[in-house]
Amino acid sequence: MTTKPHDQFAKDFLEELLTPLGRVRVNSPVRDEARFVDILFTPQISAQQPNLGLLGKIALSNTTLFEPFSTQPTRTDIRNCFLKLFAVIAKEQREAKKQERKLPEERLPHLWIISPSRNQSMWAELEVKLDLENWPSGVYFFQGCFRGALITVNELPVTPETLWLRILGRGETQRQAVNELLALPKDNALRQNTLKLIANWRIVLIQQEDDLTEDERELIMNLSQAYQQWEDTTRQQAKLEERRQVVENLLKVRFGSVDEELSRVIDSLLPLPPEEFTRLCWQLSREELLERFAH
Template sequence: MTRKPHDQFAKQFLEELLSPLGKVEPNKEVIHEARQVDVLFSPAPTAQAQNLGLLGKIALLNTALLEPFRNQPSKTEVRNCLTKLFTVIADSQRKAKREDTTIPEDNLARLWILAPSASPGLLESFGVKLELETWLPGVYFLPDVFRTAILAINELPVTEETLWFRLLGRGKVQQQAVSELVALSPENLLRRNVLEIIYRWRVSVMTYQELTEDEQELIMNLTDAYQEARAQAVQEGQRQVVENLLRYRFGSVDEELLRVIDSLLHLSPDEFAKVLLELPTFSREELLSRFNVKG
């Protein structure tokens, strides 16, 4: 199997973000030549794409084929993606015919090619156009009959709405997006989940004996996120240890003891270790008093 770290990261990343909204099928094989769609997404009827910005808008339109590229795709690669789309559409139309129904044109699947950049020559060759009244700069639509758009990630505006796509960009675009991700509130669930994906991906990639320049660049761009994820993992591990100790000591962990844990996790490593050793000797009152938690 060809090793494609960016492909692996992008699929896990998109699956994490889209799974609350509907059905995600990475590496979906389609009929005829068993072509694989990188990510095939079908929105749930009642899904709401909170905090996903442009990705959420795309996801909730209808069935979506998402094809992320680490480098600008060639004309042949774009045509191959179109072949996958046409196969998916033909399959859905055959199914509708067997069920004696029809699928309105607007409900047919759409293809979204996620490119770090797209040259004028590539865009012109497919006759694309912008639709700035309803879509952001950087989203180029092929003629309507093709139901396809090319997202030039480096041309997307630097806003919260485009963050999740810019994380799949290259160079400074991706580095900027990583900085924005790390700067999100630690309570942000998407931030936590994406950092965990980056952490696992980085650990997996570092097992490779040799890294290509492309892989090295991606690792470098995601370094800040990886370090934040590692710190998050350490803190979550510490939290679990303290929760277990308090539960063993007092039978349960209520809101007051949870505030004690929050205070403990802000101590320096040396102070944390010292309190952890003393924890079994504290009464509940002493513990609440030590960390100024009112009972």
């Protein structure tokens, strides 16, 4: 006998009423296709807020599903994103039940759909809402129980806090974000790593040149300046590394090995012209080199 009498009654009742109209399957298993979340992020408990602005705020708030789109998502896209979210939530709830622990509503995973722009009629149909007291413009929330939000990239305020999301935009939004990326200090690790990713992205697009759409050609133009900066920086780093190897080899030939003390001399010699650092390596004693350059 079922432990949920209402459920059993409802099934019997609907089966009785619907059978004359067609095929009724009670307790029918649902076998869905395999689905893959674009980015499923779970923050570490001890993680500190990196310099990622709005993206960092989102990422560290909870277990997060990121679903970025290069064009406006369709209704089917939105529904598929929520299917993934609900599958992840169900998995976490099963694990919590197995471990006999509570999983509060506010700790359930959250879906963030990233769209380059807004489909005004569909956004209205979805009944998503802004929360300007807590979040910037361009961030729209579904009704609370759905645990989801839509980020409209071209509506985000142009501030350093939104930079890392605006890079995922299109057209002028993306172009502006790339320019801001290039304006960051050259020793900024996020800048350098992002430029490398952009360069790889552009290379892949260029290889498909015969089949590019107008949007993809515009994208290549948006990424070209960033690619050039990355290429120049990479070339400079290669030359610097080559020069460092030359100086190190000179010191090895002169003194047999390069220990920790001598390695500090190398950085001071690198800015000098090759003929100058070569002369110094051959003429100065170890003590003279250390006294003059190991600072």
